[in-house]
Amino acid sequence: MEKISSVQSSRVKAWQKLQSKKGRQASQTYLLDGWHLVQEAINHGGKLRAIMATTEQLAQHSEELPLGVPVFEINIEIAKKLSDLVTPQGIFAEVTLPVATRAPQFIHDGAWLFLDGIQDPGNIGTMVRTADAAGYAGVVFGHGTVDPYSPKALRAMQGSQFHLTLTVGDLKEWTAAFTQNDMNVYGTQLDKSAADLFTVPAQSQFALIMGNEGQGMQPELATMTTQNLYIPLTGQAESLNVAVAAGVAMFALKTR
Amino acid sequence: MEKISSVQSSRVKAWQKLQSKKGRQASQTYLLDGWHLVQEAINHGGKLRAIMATTEQLAQHSEELPLGVPVFEINIEIAKKLSDLVTPQGIFAEVTLPVATRAPQFIHDGAWLFLDGIQDPGNIGTMVRTADAAGYAGVVFGHGTVDPYSPKALRAMQGSQFHLTLTVGDLKEWTAAFTQNDMNVYGTQLDKSAADLFTVPAQSQFALIMGNEGQGMQPELATMTTQNLYIPLTGQAESLNVAVAAGVAMFALKTR
Numbered sequence: 001m002e003k004i005s006s007v008q009s010s011r012v013k014a015w016q017k018l019q020s021k022k023g024r025q026a027s028q029t030y031l032l033d034g035w036h037l038v039q040e041a042i043n044h045g046g047k048l049r050a051i052m053a054t055t056e057q058l059a060q061h062s063e064e065l066p067l068g069v070p071v072f073e074i075n076i077e078i079a080k081k082l083s084d085l086v087t088p089q090g091i092f093a094e095v096t097l098p099v100a101t102r103a104p105q106f107i108h109d110g111a112w113l114f115l116d117g118i119q120d121p122g123n124i125g126t127m128v129r130t131a132d133a134a135g136y137a138g139v140v141f142g143h144g145t146v147d148p149y150s151p152k153a154l155r156a157m158q159g160s161q162f163h164l165t166l167t168v169g170d171l172k173e174w175t176a177a178f179t180q181n182d183m184n185v186y187g188t189q190l191d192k193s194a195a196d197l198f199t200v201p202a203q204s205q206f207a208l209i210m211g212n213e214g215q216g217m218q219p220e221l222a223t224m225t226t227q228n229l230y231i232p233l234t235g236q237a238e239s240l241n242v243a244v245a246a247g248v249a250m251f252a253l254k255t256r
Numbered sequence: 257m258e259k260i261s262s263v264q265s266s267r268v269k270a271w272q273k274l275q276s277k278k279g280r281q282a283s284q285t286y287l288l289d290g291w292h293l294v295q296e297a298i299n300h301g302g303k304l305r306a307i308m309a310t311t312e313q314l315a316q317h318s319e320e321l322p323l324g325v326p327v328f329e330i331n332i333e334i335a336k337k338l339s340d341l342v343t344p345q346g347i348f349a350e351v352t353l354p355v356a357t358r359a360p361q362f363i364h365d366g367a368w369l370f371l372d373g374i375q376d377p378g379n380i381g382t383m384v385r386t387a388d389a390a391g392y393a394g395v396v397f398g399h400g401t402v403d404p405y406s407p408k409a410l411r412a413m414q415g416s417q418f419h420l421t422l423t424v425g426d427l428k429e430w431t432a433a434f435t436q437n438d439m440n441v442y443g444t445q446l447d448k449s450a451a452d453l454f455t456v457p458a459q460s461q462f463a464l465i466m467g468n469e470g471q472g473m474q475p476e477l478a479t480m481t482t483q484n485l486y487i488p489l490t491g492q493a494e495s496l497n498v499a500v501a502a503g504v505a506m507f508a509l510k511t512r
Contacts, residue, residue: 044492122378126497135490156497163492198512232512234391236300236419240503241382241412247500248507256454256488 003073004052007081011072015052015082015094021147028097030149033083035061038093040159042066047096054079054090061091084151097149102138102167104177109205110137111254112178114171114185116221117144117212118242124148125156126243127210131164134250138165140174144212171209175224178207185209187217187228188249190239194228197248202255210246259329260308263337267328271308271338271350277403284353286405289339291317294349296415298322303352310335310346317347340407353405358394358423360433365461366393367510368434370427370441372477373400373468374498380404381412382499383466387420390506394421396430400468427465431480434463441465443473443484444505446495450484453508460511466502 004011017023018031029049032038035057041048048069053061054076065071074082079090113131118124124146131139141148148157148166175185184206187194209225211217222228231240231248240248260267273279274287285305288294291313297304304325309317310332321327330338335346369387374380380402387395397404404413404422431441440462443450465481467473478484487496487504496504 126500129493130496130500132491133487133489133493133496158493160491160493231389231507233389234512235388235416237385237389237414237416240386240389241499243497244382244386244500244503247496247504251454251487251504252507256490 001071001073004078005075007077009078012078012081015092018094019084019151021150024097024147024149029094030097030154031082031151032093032095032154033085033151034089035091037154037159038091039064040162041093041095044159044162046093046162049094049096052078052082052092052094057089057091098161098166102165102169104169104174105181107178108181108183111135111204111250112137112207113139113246113250114142114174114207114209115139115145116142116171116209116217117215118210119146119213121146121150121153122156123213123241123243125153125158127246128157128164128166129160130243130247130250132160134254136164136250136254138167140167140169140171142169142171171221172224174207175209175221179224179226183207184226185224186253187211187222187225188245189216189222189228189230191228192230194230197229197231197252200227200229200253202253204255206253208246208249208253210242210249213242257327257329260334261331263333265334268334268337271348274350275340275407277406280353280403280405285350286353286410287338287407288349288351288410289341289407290345291347293410293415294347295320296418297349297351300415300418302349302418304349305352306350308334308338308348308350313345313347354417354422358421358425360425360430361436363434364437364439367391367460367506368393368463369395369502369506370398370430370463370465371395371401372398372427372465372473373471374466375402375469377402377406377409378412379469379497379499381409381414383502384413384420384422385416386499386503386506388416390510392420392506392510394423396423396425396427398425398427427477428480430463431465431477435480435482439463440482441480442509443467443478443481444501445472445478445484445486447484448486450486453485453487453505456483456485456509458509458511462509464502464505464509466498466505469498
């Protein structure tokens, strides 16, 4: 086991670069922060490149670390450089980014969530976690949706990236391919000219599109769906948080 | 209109104190940050004590400000002192805290959300916003739930505090009084020995309890409910974000 004690170490500098999308794209890896997320990667086949842990964290978890993955002992100053938290736990893993290509024309089943221009990393992570919990097959990040491998998105995701397919794609292509394959694609709108979500029968092979927090779906995409749905709001709030709306719609649409 | 140009002004110092619960309790007021929230207060009968705005914001909104409320012209340095955002919009209102007493024994209708030990201000605000959107009558904050008038909670709330009743209470008292009044009180648990949420018929007079992010409901409260419910999770995620779970349950339980 290598011990790193300087925040100036080239390894530390390389790991710090994983805080940005650019850095993650360059190395094709991302960073997990905290034991819960590291454990999810270990238990669910995440491709670990390195584990970094303070002396204290190593004492707690060394028995549970997988063989064959390089382990680096770090100190709390380094942990603070690697984390965006004020008081990081002190254990991290560098994990390979999944190869994110799926051809939608070959998909014929499962419930899918399409994200069109979602901007908040916390919303992204929460929606992936909810899709996992609701038994969805995968989440497709449309162009314009923020990267799901940022520290904040991963924290909200709680390890769900290891449980279902995450991929990037052109949502117009995905929508066209799904409808071609006789899978319904449901858009969501605030517009009451759309159909009431709760009138649609639950099903097992379809896609649900959630749009941008402020603007909703791209207008062109909205014209390509099987049907657009709204959640009936009976109070005075004009809208829901997008992650809450996604949760309500995901559970309502999918056969349980 | 008074113009304030020093961050050392006693008024600025008094407004800054509203960032903490202690400060809000002492003055019995809280601070709204940004035009959207100030506008909600103006349009929905919020009791405004003062409006503070930069020259630029005054130019945009002076026509829309209510008569009889003192307006203070501030600069961007002061705006930054009053806000927890890096780039505040530059318009604020000081608003009277609602008198938060409702006696549950006199409540005989409506859908109510009880929050038992919720810790994250963003979750609190999102749940109030969702309760409003779903047409709930009110939200009761149990002891141990964080204060709903923090800047972060208010931002997630989006002005919904002006649309429904928010009150603080002992949830055991509320649960006992509601069941006494023949209103169902539903707890939520991760435990599959509880009943499947989606098997409960939608209704219009009841309470739903959401428990702490990590620990769930207090065990004693769980024994006092009409029934405890779980959301059937068919994937690998062990739980949902509490605000998402609340959204799914609020829409499933309430007659639309």
